[in-house]
Amino acid sequence: MNFLESPAVTQQAVSVMKKELKKLGRRESKLEAQISAAQAHLNENSDLVQQRPAAANTLVNILTTQAEDASLRVQKLRSEVGSLQEDISRVRQGTEESTSDTEDTVVLRAGLLKYVARGEKYRDRVQSLQLEKTALEKEIQERQNNTNFDRVPLYKRVLAGYPPVSRPYINNLDPVADYWEDLEEILQFNEYTRSCLSNSHYMPYGVVWHDPHAVIFWPSCVFNSRSRKWEPSHFSQGYDGQTYNLFLGRGSYLFYRGTYQFHRTQDHTWNAINDKYSYIFLKQALDLSIPHQPSNVDRQTLRGLILDNVLSLECTLLQCVGFDEELYRSLVRRFYDRGKAGYERTGIYRADNNRRKRDEDWQAVRQSWNAEGEPR
Structure with missing residues (x-):
């Protein structure tokens, strides 16, 4: 028991x-x-x-x-x-x-x-x-995003708000003319190109691309070498709100880049630009402000005023709104019909030629077949 x-x-x-x-x-x-x-x-x-x-x-x-x-x-x-x-x-x-x-x-x-x-x-x-930690991390992230957004230049925020547009990249484009040719003469090729003459524009200034859009900075004043005085500039007045077929030079050739609408935004001080291409903007502003072989003293004075945020830069945004395929093909055909075979074709025109040649070869093969669909 x-x-x-x-x-x-x-x-x-x-x-x-x-x-x-x-x-x-x-x-x-x-x-x-x-x-x-x-x-x-x-x-x-x-x-x-x-x-x-x-x-x-x-x-x-x-x-x-x-x-x-x-x-x-x-x-x-x-x-x-x-x-x-x-x-x-x-x-x-x-x-x-x-x-x-x-x-x-x-x-x-x-x-x-x-x-x-x-x-x-x-x-x-x-x-x-x-x-509480998750809420704080979320709040910190939101504040960081807001802070980072505030640090982003105004023109970049505006460019980021533009809708995306499909257009060929520069490496896929063929030139439409030699760099020295006059745009008005180029557009006399056919009836359609002549109809585009009034809304086409050649931009001799450098732009910075934020594909497919771009930005350009102008000086807010220019130096009059005769009167030895600074005068307000008017570079952007003729562009604001206008839409152009934009032509830009690259190397020895002229390229059609698409249809762009110009928007004048508020002036930017040097500290507000915050871009890796800032010194490109600065150089162009100095070149435009003192165009007639300025002295080093004048150039250094203007440079110091810009870097010290005393003088601001005018900002113009180039919003891409389309790409005129017919205008581009017509001008490329004109360029190569004039005997410019020495340039290696890299863009749409070359693709058209390759497609045309492939279709012709295929048609020749089909013609060589008999009625039973077999090679003769």
């Missing part, structure tokens, strides 16, 4: 063993009383024993046998009592250990619940801090 199954079973076993122990004690007392009575009876009948030896011997033998049997039963009962006492001791010890283990378990469980509650509290706090 396993007495350590539960505290209730253990208590019940102890109670049963106590009852058995009391019962054995009563039986032991009864047997001892019987032995004492037999001994007294033997003493009382000693005279009779002397008178009747045979009967006395028989009675003594009977009483001795009964005493020995009673002694054996007492010894047996005492061993059972000792065994029960040992069991009771083990049960009591197990009960005490179980009680101790139970108390330790209760203490540990209480501590565990305490730390679980504290862990849940910390977990909630961590989640709250994580949400």
Whole structure:
């Protein structure tokens, strides 16, 4: 029997063993009383024993046998009592250990619940801090974006807002004329090119591309070498709001770049430009401001005024609004029909020629087939 199954079973076993122990004690007392009575009876009948030896011997033998049997039963009962006492001791010890283990378990469980509650509290706090961290990171990112956006020059922000337009890149374009040719003469090629004369413009100044759009900076004043005075410039006045077929020079050739609408924006100081091409703008502004071989003193003075944000630069944005394919093809054809075969064709005109040649070769192959579709 396993007495350590539960505290209730253990208590019940102890109670049963106590009852058995009391019962054995009563039986032991009864047997001892019987032995004492037999001994007294033997003493009382000693005279009779002397008178009747045979009967006395028989009675003594009977009483001795009964005493020995009673002694054996007492010894047996005492061993059972000792065994029960040992069991009771083990049960009591197990009960005490179980009680101790139970108390330790209760203490540990209480501590565990305490730390679980504290862990849940910390977990909630961590989640709250994580949400706060995410919100702060988002706010920081928004502020950085706003800060970076504020650092972006105004003209770049305006250019970024223009819709994208599909047009060939410069490396895919063929020249339409030699650099020295007059645009008006170039556009006399056919009726369509002549119709584009009024809204076509050759831009002799350098522009900075933000494909497909561009930007150009003008000086806000020019130096009159005769009067030795600075006068307001008017470079952008004739362009603002106008739409042109734009022609630009590159190397020894003239290229058609597309249809552009010019937009005059607010003047930019040097610090507000913030562009890797800033010094290109500066050089062009100096060249336009002092066009007639200025002295180094005049040029350095103007340069210092611009770099110190005293003089601002006029800004004109060139928004691409399209690409006139017919005008481009007509002018390229004119250029190559005039014997300009020395220029390596790289753009649409070359693609047209390749396509035309491929179609002609394919037509020749088809004509060489018979009616069954097999080569003759």
